[in-house]
Amino acid sequence: MTAYWCELAWLGGERAEAGVLIDVEDGLIVGVTGGAPAPPAGAVRLDGVTIPGLANAHSHAFQRALRGRTQQGAGSFWTWREQMYRLADRLDPESYLALARATYAEMALAGITCAGEFHYVHHGPGGTPYQDPNEMGRALIAAAHEAGVRITLIDACYLHGGIGEPPGGTQERFSDGSVERWVERVEGLRDDDSVRIGAAVHSMRAVDPESAAAVAGWAGQGGRPLHAHVSEQLVENEACVEAYGRTPTVLLADAGGLEGSFTAVHATHLDDADVRLLGDAGACCCVCPTTERDLADGIGAMRRLVDAGASLSLGSDSHAVIDPFEEARAVELDERLASAERGRHGAAELLRAATEGGHACLGWSDAGRIEPAARADLVTVSLDSVRLAGTAPETAVESLVFAATAPDVRSVIVDGREVVSEGRHVSIDVTRELHQAVLRVLA
């Protein structure tokens, strides 16, 4: 057993608590005791604020290579997508493993203990399957394992280049040709202690309603999380209404998609009926504010969704930035800009979205909280940076959410194993590997 003494620890309430002892055995938390003013003999000392593991509920690992490379000139989501497709065209299982491993290691440095990888680059050029049709998915699983984080591989069904259109160009790499072939392929993937397999309907642009129902059925049967990109762009809503007379949310609801553990990624442009459907279903909405800003998507109405009964999680999506603190405060700050009101989401609520909410929507109900029987994920944020110097214990949760950045994370423990120590990854030179992996896929 290992005992950790936390100067301050956030146990899920409105405030952090001082002097908390956390006992860990076989990767699980077995005891949490408050009121320990000093570390007992033999305890590992964690100075700063210790929080549960952060979950990145929406990632496309390869898009890390686009960072800083899509910022020139005018454009839109759709012009960005062309650049993204050109990058996707260059991936092979080996280069993707290296890029994803470095990207997940960057996440670990930011306090992320679990990645939700929304995976759609399945096949080789022209759509030719690899000898193992899950070779790309397995590369992502290996990458997470090597980086020391858990992964939920959210395998996305992608069949159409647009409503009623066949996939073209790069999209051929995404498509299995039919939902039956998608099921056959994902049946070859297995869960283990650090891997969960989930399902996704890429979007209602890329999957017809009948196939979406089959994906939802497969996820429901296995009790697996189901994710979908929902209403990220207005054009997508217009196309669905024109083709089917229904919004993407209503189409997904009619396909049975909201019946199990459903996560609507983005959920930016919703009407009142969409909000009611997601709220009544208790669905999760995964907000990705730094990407939504970067792609000029718009600002979602997350307060309205939470009030209707939905829960929140956070994702760094295209990895324009990997910083869960920035994602968390952006939910509130972007809504302030749109609503001219402050205090729509409290700091503790946002931190719950970043930890427990993210893990829950990725199928890890046993993670994201510091409590007995939970997975021993402990993320310690130092208070001795210029950003956090002067933090008061009573408002430490607010300081973390509204002022911390990823480099303030000093120590990360995942399932009881140390992955980041003194701000450095224990086994990966993350800067060097990112540099090499990005240049390699762009070469």
Ligand SMILES: [Zn+2]
């Ligand atoms: Zn996405």
